[in-house]
Amino acid sequence: MNLDQFKPLTVYTIYIASTPEKVWEALTSAEFSRKYFSGFAVEMEPKLGGSFVVHAPDGSEHIRGEVFEYDPPRRLTVSWNVNWPDLVEKLGTTIVTYEIEQAGEAVRLTLSQRHDRELSDDILSGGRTGWPAILSGLKSLLETGKAPHIEMSPPVRLLEALKAMGIKVP
Amino acid sequence: MDEVFKALADSSRRSLLDRLHARNGQTLNELCEGLAMTRQAVTKHLAILEEANLITTIRHGREKLHYLNPVPIHQIGERWIRKFERSKLAALNELKRQLENGDE
Numbered sequence: 001m002n003l004d005q006f007k008p009l010t011v012y013t014i015y016i017a018s019t020p021e022k023v024w025e026a027l028t029s030a031e032f033s034r035k036y037f038s039g040f041a042v043e044m045e046p047k048l049g050g051s052f053v054v055h056a057p058d059g060s061e062h063i064r065g066e067v068f069e070y071d072p073p074r075r076l077t078v079s080w081n082v083n084w085p086d087l088v089e090k091l092g093t094t095i096v097t098y099e100i101e102q103a104g105e106a107v108r109l110t111l112s113q114r115h116d117r118e119l120s121d122d123i124l125s126g127g128r129t130g131w132p133a134i135l136s137g138l139k140s141l142l143e144t145g146k147a148p149h150i151e152m153s154p155p156v157r158l159l160e161a162l163k164a165m166g167i168k169v170p
Numbered sequence: 171m172d173e174v175f176k177a178l179a180d181s182s183r184r185s186l187l188d189r190l191h192a193r194n195g196q197t198l199n200e201l202c203e204g205l206a207m208t209r210q211a212v213t214k215h216l217a218i219l220e221e222a223n224l225i226t227t228i229r230h231g232r233e234k235l236h237y238l239n240p241v242p243i244h245q246i247g248e249r250w251i252r253k254f255e256r257s258k259l260a261a262l263n264e265l266k267r268q269l270e271n272g273d274e
Contacts, residue, residue, distance in 0.1 A: 012241050
């Protein structure tokens with residue numbers, strides 16, 4: 001897959017008072033992710049070409065992808081495909097890249113979500129509501145040892161837009 | 171957080187954020203289009219916004235693209251807006267929008 005064909009459609013940056021190693025660990029381990037990502041468990045084979053899976057709190061496989069760039073603790077790129085029937089066929093693969101840089105006493109974490117086609121704001125609204133909460137939770141967890149419980153309402157705009165495209169949603 | 175409020179205290183910079191909100195991932199040229207500001211002024215405003223972490227830039231091929239970064243605004247919301255107030259605020263905002271549009 002040629003990553004250059006994937007254009008960033010959503011990009012977020014957050015500063016975290018931590019180390020690149022800890023941020024990397026928090027992004028790639030289930031033990032951490034359950035605390036800041038609404039109970040979702042990130043499981044990654046730590047190598048290029050390894051699998052990247054996210055399990056929902058009920059144990060079902062929510063996301064399945066592959067590791068495309070692996071440069072700990074600086075850069076990680078994975079495919080981030082939600083396991084809903086027809087979703088990947090209709091929207092194409094979603095690519096997520098984390099860039100981690102030292103910035104003085106803090107770490108600058110930049111997340112970009114990339115696609116190989118234009119997508120509507122309704123489709124992108126899912127990530128645009130979810131990511132700020134996930135990243136804030138990650139920051140709190142690393143800085144204070146505790147992530148606040150953030151109440152997330154269902155991504156109504158996204159679900160409606162998917163339904164309109166004929167994609168079955170849970 | 172001072173930097174965020176300083177960056178937002180300027181209408182030109184808010185309008186640049188509005189342009190990115192309408193269409194994310196623009197180049198400097200695209201952002202300058204149709205603006206009554208010099209390219210130099212736009213560059214300066216973008217630097218202040220990036221310094222405050224309100225925008226993020228990413229290189230894509232040969233282009234430098236600008237993205238609205240709502241994370242600091244989200245953090246301000248988390249700090250001062252309690253969960254139970256959120257739905258009331260959303261309702262008030264919707265009422266204001268409808269009254270001001272005058273179409274309801």
